[in-house]
Amino acid sequence: MAHHEFETPVTEAQVRALKVNDTVTLNGTLYGIRDATQIHMFDRGRKTRFDLSGHAVIHTAPNVKKVPKSAAHPTGYAPVCIGTTTSDRMERFTRPLMQQNGVRIIIGKGGLREGSLAAFGELGGAYLAIIGGTAALETTWIEAIEDVDLDDLNPESLWKFRIRGFGPLLVAMDSHGESLYTRIRRTAQERRADALASLGVK
Amino acid sequence: MKIESGQIEEAAKELYIRALKLLPPDIKQGFAALAGHESDATAKSVLGTMITNIKVAEDTDNLLCQDTGIPIYNVWIGRGVEVDGVELKDAIRRGCERATREYPLRSSVVHPVTRANEHTSCGRGVPVINIDFTRERDTLAIEMIPKGSGSENNSFLRMAIPAEGVDAIKTFVVDCVLEAGGKTCPPTIVGVGVGGTADLCLHLAKVAATRPLGSACDDPEGAKLEAQLTQAVNKLGVGPQGLGGDSTSFAVYVETAATHITMNPVAVNMQCHSARRARATFRPAGLEYGF
Numbered sequence: 431m432a433h434h435e436f437e438t439p440v441t442e443a444q445v446r447a448l449k450v451n452d453t454v455t456l457n458g459t460l461y462g463i464r465d466a467t468q469i470h471m472f473d474r475g476r477k478t479r480f481d482l483s484g485h486a487v488i489h490t491a492p493n494v495k496k497v498p499k500s501a502a503h504p505t506g507y508a509p510v511c512i513g514t515t516t517s518d519r520m521e522r523f524t525r526p527l528m529q530q531n532g533v534r535i536i537i538g539k540g541g542l543r544e545g546s547l548a549a550f551g552e553l554g555g556a557y558l559a560i561i562g563g564t565a566a567l568e569t570t571w572i573e574a575i576e577d578v579d580l581d582d583l584n585p586e587s588l589w590k591f592r593i594r595g596f597g598p599l600l601v602a603m604d605s606h607g608e609s610l611y612t613r614i615r616r617t618a619q620e621r622r623a624d625a626l627a628s629l630g631v632k
Numbered sequence: 633m634k635i636e637s638g639q640i641e642e643a644a645k646e647l648y649i650r651a652l653k654l655l656p657p658d659i660k661q662g663f664a665a666l667a668g669h670e671s672d673a674t675a676k677s678v679l680g681t682m683i684t685n686i687k688v689a690e691d692t693d694n695l696l697c698q699d700t701g702i703p704i705y706n707v708w709i710g711r712g713v714e715v716d717g718v719e720l721k722d723a724i725r726r727g728c729e730r731a732t733r734e735y736p737l738r739s740s741v742v743h744p745v746t747r748a749n750e751h752t753s754c755g756r757g758v759p760v761i762n763i764d765f766t767r768e769r770d771t772l773a774i775e776m777i778p779k780g781s782g783s784e785n786n787s788f789l790r791m792a793i794p795a796e797g798v799d800a801i802k803t804f805v806v807d808c809v810l811e812a813g814g815k816t817c818p819p820t821i822v823g824v825g826v827g828g829t830a831d832l833c834l835h836l837a838k839v840a841a842t843r844p845l846g847s848a849c850d851d852p853e854g855a856k857l858e859a860q861l862t863q864a865v866n867k868l869g870v871g872p873q874g875l876g877g878d879s880t881s882f883a884v885y886v887e888t889a890a891t892h893i894t895m896n897p898v899a900v901n902m903q904c905h906s907a908r909r910a911r912a913t914f915r916p917a918g919l920e921y922g923f
Contacts, residue, residue, distance in 0.1 A: 451674075466747065493698055493738040510736070513698030516782040516815050540782070540814040540874055561681045561873060562782065562817040563906040565698040566689035584749075585738045600674070602875065611814065614876045618810050618868040625864040629802040 439484030455597030462589030483532035513565025644727025675877025701778030814874015
């Protein structure tokens with residue numbers, strides 16, 4: 431259970447060193463991505479001008495405020511509250527995101543499925559669990575909204591955040607075929623009979 | 633008692649913002665209770681982060697969660713309150729739009745087919761406004777619930793049949809919690825509707841999921857199920873965020889309604905750990921905000 435401090439972008443070797451139950455804190459750049467962003471990128475052929483190679487993306491759509499453009503707010507957006515959404519809906523985008531855009535790390539809540547786990551193994555990637563619903567805290571780890579692309583999809587634009595001390599995040603799926611979600615699901619399935627017996631279900 | 637629509641509009645705006653920032657005291661106590669009993673190290677740490685977040689939101693005057701949800705307003709009108717119902721609904725909608733534009737909040741509401749976002753948190757049939765009446769004379773109460781999508785996406789209905797008995801209800805609830813795993817942002821409040829028609833059953837599940845912690849179903853049969861199911865789902869080991877542990881749900885709450893001789897419906901609607909709600913009560917003495 432090691433702790434890793436990463437400056438993004440990261441290398442394949444750095445990501446392959448991660449094992450479930452390790453923790454990671456990120457610094458540098460983080461990209462925010464969501465359902466509509468990926469539907470447009472992978473189903474409708476939209477391209478982003480951002481180079482996501484080796485980068486981390488987080489499943490989010492932030493609360494932002496329009497402000498005059500300045501050095502602190504180069505996009506004219508100031509962060510209000512930035513959190514994380516349920517990853518499971520975006521399961522089918524993991525592989526194209528890695529294959530076509532070179533993404534190495536996905537941050538989200540609730541976990542991804544077997545297809546993503548396979549992609550992490552084959553292509554070198556990991557899923558880092560953030561605690562969903564703790565956006566007030568998460569917002570304090572974000573220094574600025576540096577850039578934004580595909581902004582017609584707002585709030586589901588492709589966001590570029592500058593982050594400092596973003597974490598600790600829990601490695602919940604790694605490139606070695608391990609997933610905490612699969613483990614927990616198996617345990618829960620095993621305990622189902624006990625739970626039903628306690629209810630007197632025949 | 634007469635209430636100006638401007639006051640309703642202002643309250644509807646204020647309620648949305650308050651609900652997103654301040655977690656009710658019963659939920660905070662619920663967190664303390666879970667953290668006190670949790671035996672899993674990861675789960676303890678996850679609960680600790682959630683408790684820290686409540687404090688950070690208060691200290692930085694920020695929203696607890698980025699999901700501004702689907703806005704729901706529940707209204708109870710007293711017998712001595714004179715109100716133009718159409719104007720009441722319009723005023724609530726205006727307040728909801730203003731909260732979104734003026735704060736500003738992320739509008740999480742889109743047209744179901746075109747996915748167009750009006751950036752007002754409103755759209756066809758949204759905000760959801762439920763109107764009911766209270767025997768209290770000079771009272772008008774508005775409860776606001778920003779219902780998060782992570783938990784709402786895990787809503788389930790089963791039209792079981794009488795021959796399957798109450799076992800069908802119990803099994804369904806356990807299986808829904810298992811199926812939802814970490815997607816609902818556990819620890820959750822699991823709302824269960826039992827009986828009624830299909831739509832009433834789902835509505836009851838939502839009423840149950842948004843009840844304060846420490847409350848009990850006023851149907852003794854429902855209350856019995858609540859106690860049994862709360863224990864049962866917490867045996868599964870799903871844990872906070874689905875990362876394992878004892879604290880899968882704060883509680884399972886049940887609401888019941890009579891049903892047809894041929895029917896045995898059960899519905900599940902879940903509330904995430906950011907179990908947000910806010911209340912405004914108008915009385916002759918003035919307006920009071922609470923939970």
